[in-house]
Amino acid sequence: MARQIMHIDLDAFFVSVEQALNPELQGKPVVVGGRPDRRGVVASASYEARTFGLHAGMPLTTASRLCPQAIFIEGSFPKYRDASQRFMAILADFSPYLEPISLDEAYLDVTGFESIYGSIHHMAVKIKQRIKDELGFCASVGIASCKVVAKVASELSKPDGLLEVAAGRERSFLAPLPVAKLPGIGKKTEQILNGLGVHTIGQLATMPLDMLKSHFGVAGERIHNYAKGIDDRQVEPPGAAKSISRETTFGEDTQDRSLLEATLCYLGERVGSELRQQGKLTKCVTLKLRYADFTTITRSHTLKQASDVDQMIFDAGVKLLNRALSQEKQPVRLIGIGVSNLVESGKQLDMLDSSVQRLEQLNKAIDHIRKKYGFTAIQTGRTLLLKDIFPETEGGYTLHTPSLSR
Numbered sequence: 388m389a390r391q392i393m394h395i396d397l398d399a400f401f402v403s404v405e406q407a408l409n410p411e412l413q414g415k416p417v418v419v420g421g422r423p424d425r426r427g428v429v430a431s432a433s434y435e436a437r438t439f440g441l442h443a444g445m446p447l448t449t450a451s452r453l454c455p456q457a458i459f460i461e462g463s464f465p466k467y468r469d470a471s472q473r474f475m476a477i478l479a480d481f482s483p484y485l486e487p488i489s490l491d492e493a494y495l496d497v498t499g500f501e502s503i504y505g506s507i508h509h510m511a512v513k514i515k516q517r518i519k520d521e522l523g524f525c526a527s528v529g530i531a532s533c534k535v536v537a538k539v540a541s542e543l544s545k546p547d548g549l550l551e552v553a554a555g556r557e558r559s560f561l562a563p564l565p566v567a568k569l570p571g572i573g574k575k576t577e578q579i580l581n582g583l584g585v586h587t588i589g590q591l592a593t594m595p596l597d598m599l600k601s602h603f604g605v606a607g608e609r610i611h612n613y614a615k616g617i618d619d620r621q622v623e624p625p626g627a628a629k630s631i632s633r634e635t636t637f638g639e640d641t642q643d644r645s646l647l648e649a650t651l652c653y654l655g656e657r658v659g660s661e662l663r664q665q666g667k668l669t670k671c672v673t674l675k676l677r678y679a680d681f682t683t684i685t686r687s688h689t690l691k692q693a694s695d696v697d698q699m700i701f702d703a704g705v706k707l708l709n710r711a712l713s714q715e716k717q718p719v720r721l722i723g724i725g726v727s728n729l730v731e732s733g734k735q736l737d738m739l740d741s742s743v744q745r746l747e748q749l750n751k752a753i754d755h756i757r758k759k760y761g762f763t764a765i766q767t768g769r770t771l772l773l774k775d776i777f778p779e780t781e782g783g784y785t786l787h788t789p790s791l792s793r
């Protein structure tokens with residue numbers, strides 16, 4: 388099932404706070420940032436002021452020349468912080484999957500919430516209404532299957548907007564827009580792309596990935612995916628763990644496949660156990676290898692379905708390991724495995740098939756025994772190879788293997 392993500396951003400936030408406190412300012416060109424004769428720039432301009440060409444970042448002197456009748460306000464941060472807290476509290480009433488991005492901007496994961504509100508569109512209308520009634524602000528909302536498209540949608544819908552991009556329409560929605568509208572593309576990237584003849588997001592999406600990587604490194608792959616409407620980032624409430632990983636350095640560098648796999652299995656089980664303890668599922672498994680010459684690589688695999696099952700984590704890790712070892716002949720110094728893109732486990736249980744459910748039950752039973760008798764009380768087939776290497780009982784999670792040589 389496609390995710391449903393909302394991006395909510397308040398319109399002319401600093402100005403709206405001032406207007407709510409002083410209704411005489413409503414419907415007028417208002418600028419927050421400072422007095423027009425002072426040095427400094429516009430922090431926020433009302434939409435009435437924007438019709439004169441005023442925008443954030445413009446020098447105040449320019450702003451007062453373009454719009455002499457504008458009302459200039461110094462502004463005070465505590466008022467904006469209080470308003471922001473009340474805004475976030477309203478959003479938190481609608482979904483616990485809330486990720487504040489800045490004072491006036493947040494993502495909500497609202498997957499499945501249509502059963503409560505009739506539709507996600509109707510839920511957004513309710514959110515906008517509460518913000519208007521309780522705070523007096525207009526909010527713009529974008530709804531889409533991923534963060535990047537939701538953000539572009541809310542931006543495009545301003546002011547007082549609501550724009551929903553249907554699943555499957557992400558790429559065609561973005562295609563006609565100029566590249567500068569895509570989050571992650573700043574002034575410099577825009578100039579380079581324009582120099583390459585790339586002006587729209589649609590053109591960016593059809594560029595060869597290698598060319599983007601050669602210009603922008605890893606960011607090239609990210610903006611390429613974004614341009615295609617692909618963005619796996621989860622909505623991450625503050626404080627939630629973003630990833631879990633375990634790694635270990637061998638006493639002696641090794642090329643022994645069974646030792647590498649056994650160690651990977653052991654580390655994968657530690658990661659899986661921690662994942663289940665946190666009540667999370669993972670969508671992304673990452674293998675880390677450091678070779679004898681200290682070159683370090685990481686390779687990731689996206690799971691078809693979010694999981695907290697040891698076997699799934701291990702299978703993905705082994706696939707990555709085999710691929711990496713076929714490309715590099717050096718012995719391995721360090722091996723590690725990690726999971727990221729974590730989601731709450733309660734949300735997707737209904738989608739799991741019965742064989743996965745059986746594995747989950749097995750993992751739960753193992754966790755239970757390990758909690759009682761220590762992690763190494765049970766060793767699965769592969770990790771038995773390590774029984775002489777790891778101590779029988781362990782206190783913490785940090786793995787320092789004094790010697791893994793056999």
Ligand code: TTP
Pocket residue numbers: 396397398399400401402429430431432443444491492545546
């Ligand atoms: P924005 O959401 O970017 O701007 P906005 O809310 O004023 O207008 P809109 O969203 O309708 O386009 O930023 C939120 C607040 O952050 C803004 O009200 C003031 C502050 N801010 C600055 O202080 N300096 C800046 O350069 C920008 C962009 C914002």
Ligand code: MG
Pocket residue numbers: 396397398399400491
């Ligand atoms: Mg805003």
